[in-house]
Amino acid sequence: xxxxxxxxxxxxxxxxxxxxxxxxxxxxxxxxxxxxxxxxxxxxxxxxxxxxxxxxxxxxxxxxxxxxxxxxxxxxxxxxxxxxxxxxxxxxxxxxxxxxxxxxxxxxxxxxxxxxxxxxxxxxxxxxxxxxxxxxxxxxxxxxxxxxxxxxxxxxxxxxxxxxxxxxxxxxxxxxxxxxxxxxxxxxxxxxxxxxxxxxxxxxxxxxxxxxxxxxxxxxxxxxxxxxxxxxxxxxxxxxxxxxxxxxxxxxxxxxxxxxxxxxxxxxxxxxxxxxxxxxxxxxxxxxxxxxxxxxxxxxxxxxxxxxxxxxxxxxxxxxxxxxxxxxxxxxxxxxxxxxxxxxxxxxxxxxxxxxxxxxxxxxxxxxxxxxxxxxxxxxxxxxxxxxxxxxxxxxxxxxxxxxxxxxxxxxxxxxxxxxxxxxxxxxxxxxxxxxxxxxxxxxxxxxxxxxxxxxxxxxxxxxxxxxxxxxxxxxxxxxxxxxxxxxxxxxxxxxxxxxxxxxxxxxxxxxxxxxxxxxxxxxxxxxxxxxxxxxxxxxxxxxxxxxxxxxxxxxxxxxxxxxxxxxxxxxxxxxxxxxxxxxxxxxxxxxxxxx
Numbered sequence: 001x002x003x004x005x006x007x008x009x010x011x012x013x014x015x016x017x018x019x020x021x022x023x024x025x026x027x028x029x030x031x032x033x034x035x036x037x038x039x040x041x042x043x044x045x046x047x048x049x050x051x052x053x054x055x056x057x058x059x060x061x062x063x064x065x066x067x068x069x070x071x072x073x074x075x076x077x078x079x080x081x082x083x084x085x086x087x088x089x090x091x092x093x094x095x096x097x098x099x100x101x102x103x104x105x106x107x108x109x110x111x112x113x114x115x116x117x118x119x120x121x122x123x124x125x126x127x128x129x130x131x132x133x134x135x136x137x138x139x140x141x142x143x144x145x146x147x148x149x150x151x152x153x154x155x156x157x158x159x160x161x162x163x164x165x166x167x168x169x170x171x172x173x174x175x176x177x178x179x180x181x182x183x184x185x186x187x188x189x190x191x192x193x194x195x196x197x198x199x200x201x202x203x204x205x206x207x208x209x210x211x212x213x214x215x216x217x218x219x220x221x222x223x224x225x226x227x228x229x230x231x232x233x234x235x236x237x238x239x240x241x242x243x244x245x246x247x248x249x250x251x252x253x254x255x256x257x258x259x260x261x262x263x264x265x266x267x268x269x270x271x272x273x274x275x276x277x278x279x280x281x282x283x284x285x286x287x288x289x290x291x292x293x294x295x296x297x298x299x300x301x302x303x304x305x306x307x308x309x310x311x312x313x314x315x316x317x318x319x320x321x322x323x324x325x326x327x328x329x330x331x332x333x334x335x336x337x338x339x340x341x342x343x344x345x346x347x348x349x350x351x352x353x354x355x356x357x358x359x360x361x362x363x364x365x366x367x368x369x370x371x372x373x374x375x376x377x378x379x380x381x382x383x384x385x386x387x388x389x390x391x392x393x394x395x396x397x398x399x400x401x402x403x404x405x406x407x408x409x410x411x412x413x414x415x416x417x418x419x420x421x422x423x424x425x426x427x428x429x430x431x432x433x434x435x436x437x438x439x440x441x442x443x444x445x446x447x448x449x450x451x452x453x454x455x456x457x458x459x460x461x462x463x464x465x466x467x468x469x470x471x472x473x474x475x476x477x478x479x480x481x482x483x484x485x486x487x488x489x490x491x492x493x494x495x496x497x498x499x500x501x502x503x504x505x506x507x508x509x510x511x512x513x514x515x516x517x518x519x520x521x522x523x524x525x526x527x528x529x530x531x532x533x534x535x536x537x538x539x540x541x542x543x544x545x546x547x548x549x550x551x552x553x554x555x556x557x558x559x560x561x562x563x564x565x566x567x568x569x570x571x572x573x574x575x576x577x578x579x580x581x582x583x584x585x586x587x588x589x590x591x592x593x594x595x596x
Contacts (some may be wrong), residue, residue, distance in 0.1 A: 013051065014066035020047045021070030024168075029078050031252055032160065032269060038088075038142060038153055040160045040269045041248065044071065045096050046168030049126055050176045052100035053109040060100075064093050087141030095134035095161060099126040112173050113233050114295075116288045126169060127277075131161035156266075163273035166280050167244045170237035194234075197227045201239045205246040209256035217257050217275055220247070221282060228283045232290050236283035244276050317414035323407060325349045325366060337416045339386035355382040355390060365397065370407055373399035380417060392417035434507040436485060437492035445506030445514055449565045452504075452516055457561040463525035465515040466572040467554035470584040472511035475550065479543040484511075486541040487550050494536055499528075514572075522558045522589060529554050530587045537585070551585035558590075 024044035032041045048067040052060055068089055075085035102125035103109040108118040135157035139150045146153065201223045208216045220243050227235035250256050251272050258268045258275075317337055320329035327350055330342040338353075354362050358381035365379040380394045397412040432444035440448065452462040469475070469487060476484040491513065495505045504516035517525040533552055540547040555575025557568045571590035579588040 014062050017047055017051060017063060018066040018070035018073075020044075021067045022074045025071050025074035026078050028160075028164075029074065031248075038138070038146070038156045038160065040156060040266060041244075041273055042161045042164040043168040044164075045092055045099075045161060046165055047172040047176070048093075048096040049099045049165060049169050050172035052096055053103045053112060054173070054177055057104075060097070064097065067096070068093055088138050091134040091138035091141065094137065095130045098133055099130035099165065102129060113170055113237075113284060113288050113291070115292055116285060119285045119288050122169070123166065123281075126165040127162040131158045131165065134161070156270075159270055159273055163277055167240055167276050170233070170280075170284055171241045174234060174237050194231060197223070197230055197235060198238060198242065201227055201242050202246055205243045206250070209247045209250035209258075212255060212257070212259040215257045215260055221279065224279055224283050225286070228287050229290065232294070233284075233287040236287035240276065240279050240283055243279055247275075248272065316416075317412075319350065319412045319414060321350055321366075321410040321412065323370065323410070325351050325410075328409065337414075338383070338391075353383045355384060358382050362395070365395070366410065369397045369399045369410055373401040373407060437488060437507050439492055439495075439513070440504060440506035442506065442508040445504060445508055445516070446565070448504040448506070449514075449516055449559075449568070452518055453559050453561065453565040453568070455518070456559045460519060461521045462559035463517040463520050463522045463556055464559055464568045464572045465517070465525065465529050465554050465556045466508070466512065466569070466576050467515070467529070467552050468509070468512040468576065470551045470553055470580075472550075475548070479545070479548060483541065483543040483548065486543075487548075490539055490541045490550075491536060491552065494532065494539065498532055498535065522556060526556055526587060526589055529556060533585065533587060553579040553584045554587050555579055556587065556589050 021044045024047075025042075028039040028042050028044060033039045044067075048063065051063050055063070071089045071092060072086070075089065100109065103112065103121065106121050106125070108115070108121045111118050112122060113119065135154045138157050139153040142148075142153050142157075143150050148156075201220065204223050205220045208219050224236070224239040224243065227239040229235075231238075247256060248269075251258050251269060252265075258272050261268055261271055263271075315333060315336075317333045318329070318331035319327060319334075321327055327345045327348050330340070330345045332342060334340050334342055334345065351359055351363065362379055362381050365377050369375075369377045376396055376398050378394065378396050380392065382390050383393050385391055394415045394417050395412050396415075397410055399407050400409040400411060401407055432440060434441045449464065452460075456462050469491060472484065472487070475487055488507070488511065492505075492507070495513065495515065499505060499515065502518045504518070506514045506516075508514045515525075515529070517528070520528075533554065536550065536552050540549050553576060555572045555578065557571035557575060559565065559568050575588040575590035579586045582588070
């Protein structure tokens with residue numbers, strides 16, 4: 001049973017194609033073959049073109065044979081010149097193959113009437129090139145038996161076949177490939193709407209073509225366009241075909257506005273073909289554009305849904321900005337990272353949230369993103385949170401550009417850098433500070449001294465003091481290392497509490513400290529150092545036995561721009577040793593002669 005079913009499925013398309021071609025060829029021969037010439041409206045190639053364009057070339061021989069069988073049967077049953085018709089049938093097969101081959105070569109066979117670019121390609125392939133070429137061989141076959149010249153026969157073939165392909169192929173594509181969304185367009189509007197619109201098209205066409213007095217050919221255009229906008233491709237294909245069938249039958253019976261033309265019946269039918277071509281060109285391109293717009297809207301809706309889902313669950317903040325920086329969208333993460341409610345940010349300029357010192361840098365990145373929308377742009381900055389705190393953030397931003405090149409918005413992803421900055425600060429502190437006292441370590445203090453020496457070369461004065469605790473080894477030996485650490489901390493606290501923020505303080509050895517007096521001359525720095533010595537005399541540090549005191553000695557030197565920072569260190573160090581030789585607990589100022 002299953003094998004027979006699959007065999008039937010394989011046989012059914014060719015069989016239906018043969019029957020359809022037989023029926024359409026019979027109708028064309030019986031109704032549109034006027035003045036003993038070629039049929040003036042040929043629809044029989046449309047289903048063959050539709051099937052060839054939508055299947056693999058390896059299936060073409062079967063389909064071409066099936067269509068040819070249907071046409072041969074119609075020719076021998078109804079055509080007055082059946083043997084000549086064999087040549088015409090060969091031309092029909094060539095026409096369908098040419099049209100389908102061009103559509104496949106141009107890459108539009110799989111998207112016929114789905115995209116706007118497929119419509120002009122179809123018109124050129126199926127309505128112009130294919131009938132023009134097949135008409136040459138067909139006219140050569142026909143002119144031997146028909147009372148007409150080659151030119152007239154070719155024109156009748158070209159026009160009748162071109163218009164027939166134009167009118168009927170969209171409907172044939174709809175039948176062959178319903179999964180392309182043709183019927184979904186109708187279902188979306190509802191079957192009552194489909195039936196109602198089709199009825200309006202048929203009734204309007206019947207009323208227009210049932211009278212001969214008024215040129216009302218423009219009236220069916222309105223319901224055809226209504227059907228196109230309401231039902232998209234399905235409405236356009238069915239309405240054009242409805243006008244072709246109803247209007248064509250009435251025209252052939254001698255009714256309709258076409259009868260106002262004082263010409264032969266053949267010429268009137270050809271004018272009706274042109275009218276149908278106008279309807280096609282009014283409806284199908286619009287339907288294709290609407291289909292593209294619908295697909296684009298669906299893609300945008302899906303993209304928006306994905307964007308919203310990401311935005312609502314992302315840990316990073318997502319912002320959409322206007323070109324001028326006005327916030328159009330803020331994700332929910334701004335509530336957690338910035339303590340703002342997202343809706344309160346809409347309409348505000350994002351630059352208002354940046355600390356003033358960083359605004360120029362962030363603004364430059366925004367401008368760069370507008371100028372180079374094909375690249376991502378990154379910037380780190382500080383911003384103010386809703387609770388007044390300042391945090392570090394990183395923005396990766398990119399401009400949104402339309403296909404025409406216009407910049408419409410800027411999309412940013414913002415990451416909180418507070419944790420990273422805190423770790424960086426901790427690393428910097430670890431690399432530049434003494435772990436016991438929290439003062440600058442030796443390397444960091446030397447860098448600060450080098451910067452001060454550079455300032456001295458620009459005329460900014462500076463002084464250097466090197467000091468240490470007197471008899472520090474005795475403190476460690478008598479009271480232990482914990483007491484020694486307490487003495488060091490006491491001195492570090494004294495220095496921090498009594499010096500200016502711009503002065504640099506460092507621990508450059510075990511009990512050795514250094515002070516960099518920025519902007520002070522040696523004469524101004526010396527009494528400050530002596531006051532520190534005096535205050536240290538009155539302080540006590542804890543020991544296991546209770547408490548103890550300690551004194552310090554210091555040597556001072558000028559940061560001379562002509563000598564350099566190393567010379568200043570040697571001078572200050574020499575002055576310190578001079579203070580120790582003179583009994584300790586004193587301040588000594590360096591003189592040049594101290595350098596050997």
